[in-house]
Amino acid sequence: MIAVIAKSILHNIGVLLVSLLVAYLGAYADSLLGIASFASVVARIAGCSLLALGFFVRTWAAVHFYQHGLRVVSLRPQAVLITSGPYRFSRNPLYLGGNVFMFFGAALLLGSVTALAITALHLPLIDRFIRREEVQLEQEFGEAFVNYAKRTRRWL
Template sequence: MAAPEETDRGPGVVVPPPVIVGAVLLAAWLLGRAVPVPVAPPLRLPGLVVAGLGVALGGWALALMLRAGTDPRPDRPAARLIESGPFRFSRNPIYLGFLVFAAGLALRWGDLWGWLAVAVIGVLLDRLVVRREERYLRRRFGSAYEAYAARVRRWI
């Protein structure tokens, strides 16, 4: 019989989160060009700052995962449960970083499509990735994950 580490296939996420985010943002950008629905003047500099904060948050979480020796890809097994850094205030700081990045683009675009993209990304990440990961982490880390989930919110 194989050891659990040898048979662990991770949470089984099918579509990589960056692909989800990129596809939705591309669709929003294209729709904004084809059928603009302005909701506010484009806020280029604030949008850039917010997008940069999203990249920084995701990068910080990614660096912690790599330093801890756990694969950040959601289709791979988790080696460790990380509870430090941005994982102290969000169980999903990389995905939260994606949402903040998308919000920054929505600010830059000033278009309804950008804000719809933020909502769609949030729903897709939650339903297709986060819930799958949570079920997996409960199986993998048991009571340690349960205690962590009781202390730290899913998003913020």
């Protein structure tokens, strides 16, 4: 179990670094465009809180994936439908933790308007990707996925 947790943490350090890089590039773009930073103590506290929450949610979700012998990043449909742990609350805790909480958190931490815009603009693309994945999951797991989708929200 310790190896699974360590693997999950290491995997999500990469996601954390990517979210910070996007926010940094957004802040750099802000400076080139003359957009003022909205950095403040409140924004930084909110940003750090969202980063921590996102890291926790993603790590918890990754632990469940690795416990079932699945890969977090896979181009092929998964062989197991996970409905426990964070998957009881959201059908997509990996996306929620990373693409929402961590990316918004990093943007708030650095006070970047551009990073906030990039994060907000990419969410419809992620949602479209998720809907495509859900079609595959329904084909793979049938009624089990349909019942799961009825009782568990896509995001929150």
